[in-house]
Amino acid sequence: MSARNNILQKLRSGLVGTTPRPDDFDERLVTEPWQYNPDDRIRQLRTQMEAVHTELYQVTSQNWPEKVAEVLAARNLGNLLHAPGTEHGSQLAEYWQSSGQSVELLTYDRPIEEWKDELFWNVDASVTGTLGAIAATGSLVVWPDRMEPRLMSLLPPLHIALLKASEIEDNLYTFMKRNNWSAGMPTNLLLVSGPSKTADIEQVLAFGAHGPKELVVLILEDA
């Protein structure tokens, strides 16, 4: 406790006779340059995300599982991690069964400690929902939970993210405000803007550093 008190005391003695500066946050500076009309919003998101090697497809809220199957088939992948406890997860599972897909569906239904090795090395792809997206920077907002835990969108080499077209906001500030984040944050909240990458060697951009090598976004239009 003494380190704490010493630090705080030193800081306080530097502020004697002063008052905190007023909060003059000007929200126009973080909103006005980043506003789009509804048509441009998806275009902006697409431009930003494609610039960092993300694949985006516009599908409907009914037919998207077909696209998932197609993406997996094109890559010849063997399994897919999904969350049957979610609405989209059960929709996928139903489609998988009815159409007789051969790609094995896996479920993140136990604590990481019980299947760390398998999850780290043997899962080819995952499909998760998102809370929405931010057009300005081309970012998905991912809120991991019990159904779709944190590592689900990180370990598999391919991450397929579902995004409802109606949940794309112009910029981070409006997203934050609309969802009232300042009232309480979850364990972990992520902005994901592309597959993992690095430019640490000669500034040459390489994808698939430690996280997914590929990110596929399915934009779901309400049908």
Next chain:
Amino acid sequence: MNQRIPVTELTSTFRERATGALADQQLRTNFRTAMDSLMQKRADAFPDEDEREGLRELGNRIKARALSQLPDLLEQLEANLTANGVKVHWAETTEEANQIVHSIIEARQGTQVVKGKSMVSEEMEMNEYLADRGIECLESDMGEYIVQLDHEKPSHIIMPAIHKNRHQVARLFHDKLGVDETDDVDELIQIGRRTLRRKFLEADVGVSGVNFAIAETGTLLLVENEGNGRMSTTAPPVHIAVTGIEKVVQNLRDVVPLLSLLTRSALGQPITTYVNMISSPRKPDELDGPEEVHLVLLDNGRSGAFADAQLRQTLNCIRCGACINHCPVYVRVGGHTYGEVYPGPIGKIITPHMVGLQKVPDHPSASSLCGACGEVCPVKIPIPEMLQRLRQENVKSPAEGPKVKDGGAKYSAKERLIWRVWKTLNTSPALYRLFLWGATRFRKLTPSNVGPWTENHTAPVPARRSLHDLARNHLSGNGSAKGGQ
């Protein structure tokens, strides 16, 4: 496994290292190429000058507001993090911080630590501290990993291995990891990915830095591109974040402009691949994430900078590295010449508070004061002004009470006397004339060795006739001025 990793000892001075670096053409090419590209990327990321300047002003105000209530915000941060289940620790020195980290690891009987990029952990020399106690501490950022593998230190705060080219990395991986030598950057990165993924799986503890600590919600925000930060903070059962006390901001919304300024200034990116906001350890019903999350708040000289209203602005820094990228000195001498954790302009103004001017006496003067650093700083730290202030503190006599740690490192009674004589001469016309009279007549008596000047120049000799003399002669109509030299 737990090998002691030797660190290159730096016994030479800044000047000696600079001389060596300037002669290394490969090094200079590597830096020139990288810095030119980083400057261009930043310029491209801010196409609208008004937008950029508005945002910089806002960034400056947010940091100034946070610093104006720093102790209160730190307490608020602690209270909210504690309520969220995160354990908060305070350390005045790097030694204390290392002890805290070590005791957390020991309590879990941990032997392997995997680390996301953290400059504060570099300040602490955490890798070495833990290695000495039998704990392997592995860097997981690709650049940091390369640097650690070669027993080096980062040469840039954002791009740690920027001093190396792909051939040098290829050779290093071949020598250390026994893989085939390949110049293909993608392949090199995949080698790193495979090697480090095993480490993420095995690690007992993950260590990370923090980009912004949000007091309002008790949230730690980290930016990164690789995913190693998410790995380090999610896969191991314990996460320890280490950060400086100046990283706290008041509100969640404050990070919106700061984040934009940070990634655009640093790498010219609108945003990094991952913005990772952590507010608590794994909750009872959750299936992954660390069971314990700790935050270590480190002072290490920051409160010293804070004590002075002018120098306090140093703590605005959000560690984007733009000042480094735009520095004409850094690009020529490279990061290792500075001999400390933070190179370039930000290093020159923050390091004296951490290690004292006695250890880095050349830091404030290793600058041409061209002003580029201050011009690009996203939170508008007047870096040239800070450098000038540090130069003053650097030559203060003990009696003048320097305000910076180990100030007066370059104080010299002889130099002070020379300036006093100079001042007296130049403020007293009679004495000045007498001096001129003597200097022009006894000009041959000037010493042939006048310190560093005569290392590269011929010694200065006063002219035979002074300018005053020549002008007087000219105006009295005695013909053209004759014989300057």
